[in-house]
Every structure is written in C-alpha cells, then in structure tokens.
Amino acid sequence: MRTSNIALRLGLFVVLAATSVALGQTKELTASEQSYREARRVLDAGLAAYGGLDALRTIENFTIRHEGYTGHRNQSRRTDAPYERTPLGGLLIVEPRRGRVYHTNKGSYPGGFNWHWGIMTNGREAARVTFLERRINSTQALPPQFMRGRLRWLPHNLLISALERAVQLRSMGRANYDSRPHDVLTYATEDGAQLTIYLDARTHLVSKFELLGSDPYFGDSVQEIIFPAHRPVGKFQVPTARVTKILGEVVEEIPYAEVTFNTTYGDEQFKAPEGFIAPAAATAEAPPFAKLAEQVYMIRGGGYNVLAVGFADHAMVVETPGGDATSREVIARVKELLPGKPIRYAAVTHHHDDHAGGIRTYIAEGATVVTTPGLRAFFERVAAARNFTLQPDTLTRAARPLVLETLQNGKRVFTDGTQTVELYDIGSGPHMDEMIVAYLPKEKIIFQGDLLNRPEDGHLAPGNATTAHFADWLKKSGLAVERIVGVHGPVSTVDELHKAVALMQN
Secondary structure (H helix, E strand, O other): HHHHHHHHHHEEEEHHHHHHHHHHHHHOOOHHHHHHHHHHHHHHHHHHOOOOOHHHOOOOEEEEEEEEEEEEOOOOOOOOOOOOEEEEEEEEEEEEOOOOOOEEEEEEEEEEEEEEEEEEEOOEEEEEEEEOEEEEEEEOOOOOHHHHHHHHHOOOHHHHHHHOHHHHHHEEEEEOOOOEEEEEEEEEEOOOOOOEEEEEOOOOOEEEEEEEEEEOOOOOEEEEEOOEEEEEEOOEEEEEEEEEEOOEEEEEEEEEEEEEEEEOOOOHOOOOOOOEOOOOOOOOOOEEEEEOOOOOOEEEOEEEEEEEEOOOOEEEOOOOOOOHHHHHHHHHHHHOOOOOOOOEEOOOOOHHHHOOOHHHHHHOOOOOOOOHHHHHHHHHHHHHOOOOOOOOOOOHHHOOOOOOOOOOOEEEEOOOOOOEEEEEEEEOOOOOOOEEEEEEEOOEEEEEEEOOOOOOOOOOOOOOHHHHHHHHHHHHOOOOOOOEEEEOOOOOOHHHHHHHHHHHOO
C-alpha cells in the first residue's frame, strides 16, 4: 500500500511538472519581450556583418582622416537651403580603453572666419588648442560625452554600446529608408539620449542613426547621422563617409579618406603641442552684467552679451542669442536692472541662431522685433512655428502674435529726448547681406555682432574680412565711437579694431 501511494505521488508530480513546462513554453511573450528579442536578433546580425563581436573587441584604436564640407544652416548668408558650404577636414584618433583621443578639425565660417582647432587627451589630462594662434584655450577635463561622440564615427561602436545596454534595447519594426527596407532598433544611451539605428535588412550594416532634439527657431527636429555606403578595411566593414542632417538639411558631409586600425601611437600624440601659449591662471567668473552708462547695460546670458537700454517708460534689447533659456535669463535681468520698464523693442543684428535664436521669447514678452527688410519673411516663419512638443518654449506656452518693424533706408532712430539708440544697416559684407549695428551717440558706444570677435581672455587676435569691412564702414560713417561692445568677447576700442585688422594683414 505504501509503495503504491509513493508511486502515485511521483506520477502526479511528473504530470504537474510536465504541465508546468508546457505552460511555460506556450506562455505568450509580452510586447516588451517581443520587442527586445527582435531587436537582439537585428543587433546580433549587425555585429556579425561588421566582422563579429570577438574580432571587433580586438580593436585597440582607430584612425580616420577626413575631408569634406560644412553646410552652414543658421550660420549662412541665406536663411534657406541651399546654404553656403566651406571645406572641412581633420584627423581623428580614438583609443577607447585607454581613454585617449586626438581630434583636429580645420574649416571656416562664411565671411573669413577661419579656424583650426585640436582636442587631445591622454585619459587624465586634456587640452583644447587653436593652431592659428598657437594657443591652449583650456585644460579642463573632457566630459564622457566627448568620447562617446567620437566612438560613433564608426557604426560598430553604436552596436557594441547597444549590446552593453541590452536592457534598454527595443525593436521599432521595419521601415523604408533610401528606397530599401531597414530593421530599426532603439536604446537609451548613457547620457539619457534616445538613439535610433537603421540597419539595412539585406546587409545588416548601419545606414544611419537618429537623435531627437529641439531647434530654437522651428522646434522638434531630427538629427540624422548617415553612413551612405561601406567598404572593407581588412576584416572589418567601415563607412565611406559621414553625413549629418538636421530637419532634413545637410549640415556636414565628411568622406573618410582613410581608416586604419590598431596603429601604434606614442604618448606625445595625445599631448598639447610644444610652444603653445598656455591659458592664464583662472580668474573669477565674469559678472552677469556690466553697467556701461546710465540706463545702459551689457548683460551676460548663455555665454553671450546682450545690450539693454532704458528709456523713459520702456526698455530696448539689442540681440536675442541662444534660445529660450538664455532669453528668459536675460529678460529677468533686464527687469531687475530696469524695473518698471517693459521691453518694447528687441532688435537683432542678423539671423544666425547665436544672435537671434532666442527671439521667440521676446515675441512672447510682447516686444516688437526690429530687423532688416530681407529678414522679415524668415522671422515671420519663426514666429509662426508651432512644432515645439519636445521642449515647449515660452511662445508655445503663451502664444502671442508677431509685431515686426524693419529699418527704412538703412536706418532707424529710437529716442525719448534723453536716451537715443540709432540702428544702422551697414550693408552687404563678407558675412551677411544685411547687418545691423546699434549706436548710442551720447555714450559713444557701438554694439555689433560678429564684426569684431575678441577672444574671451581679452588678448588681441587677428581679424578677418568681416572685421576689415566693419572698420572701413565705421571710418566712412563718421560716427564718434569710443567703445565697441560685441555679442562675443570683451568690450573693445576703435584702436583695438584697427590693430585686429593690421594683424590679419601681416
């Protein structure tokens, strides 16, 4: 009887266990599980297409020599595409395990703004240098995002990063891109960004990745980093180029002239060059504002300078740089320095986003925008933009119609009998077709954007074609000027303007 009962119990246990296993095998996967498993399948196929995970982990460093161009969206003479293009080239060396990076870039902005910078770090120390002036601008440590951004120049690093954060990995199904089917997966990066990767369904190679962001003028925007084709380098597949688009517009196209792996580099490769001028000892942080004269202030916001002038019953601001956050910061300071005087006018020197990117906040404040005739249509489009769902700005939260005035015959005077501001369009120059400066005759101050850009540490640097054009206009204008206030850099003198022009000619 006891043996029979034991056998019966064992039989029942086996049946229950088998039933449990069967139920587990037929358990329906949740949407998250299904999405992860499909994404993981796509990810594994992608890693295999780039040479396999084991082989990829043998890469100690990679080197990319690149030559291409920059498309100057929001920094061009034109407000609409096609934008002006200037050459861009450089060298990138990355050793991720040792934290070592060497990156140089050489290019220019329209108007003669040539630049050649380098960033190098040995994993402990870092340096940012300008080769044209042979100066070390900073020795501050680089944030982790710097290394991650450089790793993404080769798409296999995107896939390895996704593998390391597999718990974040999800499939977004299949989509057509460049007239081909692609498997799309997404994951959250270490710095909180959501990165979406498109892998060709046939080759399993990465065609592009996307990041969502917000444009100060037009709101929600997609940044696309595109790898238009691949070629073999040894046992690995590498892109032939890197193309960047914002809101569908090309802002950078960089063919990879040469890609190499596991090159031997000495420690000197990742140090600042010898003979460069080191930065001065750290000084106190720049004050948030400077009083230039009675009722006249230079306000610091977001790393830019803004001119604020008080009239009898209102205030005027010249320049609205950056974006909504910078404008809110500056507006709060204007209300503090000029209490009881609402901002009635907001003038901008030109449409580049580091000069007018925060204009929507002033529209919400009720200010009249003052610009040149050629920029009316652009600012009307900016004011009408409604696609700000990722980062709703002040105008989105408190809609207000645009009120806009333009200079007539190249000049506009604002005065209450005591305080006067004269706006001039200095005409077509190397940087812009229309460019406003603000002149305060009583104070003998002229405020300008990009016409004389002094470095933040105050040293005198060579000017450019735009600087020379401004100096020539100022001489012909006959205006009595003692101080030149710029959106970028410290207050200067007319003598320093002429010295900057002389330096560029030597």
